[in-house]
Amino acid sequence: GQQLNQSPQSMFIQEGEDVSMNCTSSSIFNTWLWYKQDPGEGPVLLIALYKAGELTSNGRLTAQFGITRKDSFLNISASIPSDVGIYFCAGPGPSGSRLTFGEGTQLTVNP
């Protein structure tokens, strides 16, 4: 089946630093989704990407749909303590509504 590999698995950064994480797939995706899970909560959709090469921003977050359609990237600029959480990439499988999730990147921001 489809697999998504996220890296890094965890990051420890200082407040104000920029963050980059990525997600790679063994197969082509037509849509990429990035979710954030706050501690003790369910995941929330941050950004959706629909087209190869697309670059989309949501505040300090920017995500890109890789040209090969097998990868995606998420950047966070000028991190703040509330950026702490787990960031998941996801993509729909052949059936459409079912999602495959990566294992997540755990982000810790030190004030």
Place this chain on the structure above:
Amino acid sequence: NAGVTQTPKFQVLKTGQSMTLQCAQDMNHNSMYWYRQDPGMGLRLIYYSASEGTTDKGEVPNGYNVSRLNKREFSLRLESAAPSQTSVYFCASSEAFQQYFGPGTRLTVL
């Protein structure tokens, strides 16, 4: 508009006990899902329901059953709980591929 709600928030069971986790959504979505999340792991799909009246197995269905009671509600049942089922359980709903998650149920099986 509450989105996706789950009950209970926390539960402790003894091995062999049974329980049902409840999920409801008020967004009129056709599809609903049950995931489990274990420390250091991503979300693994247990069961899903593409529409009212249908259910299908996901990646890790063993030890679980589900019921799509109506369009709003999708319940997950553990018939005989095992320690390996200690986890956080999330329900989600979607129209197309954008899924919306509930707050989770934290289950411990002793």
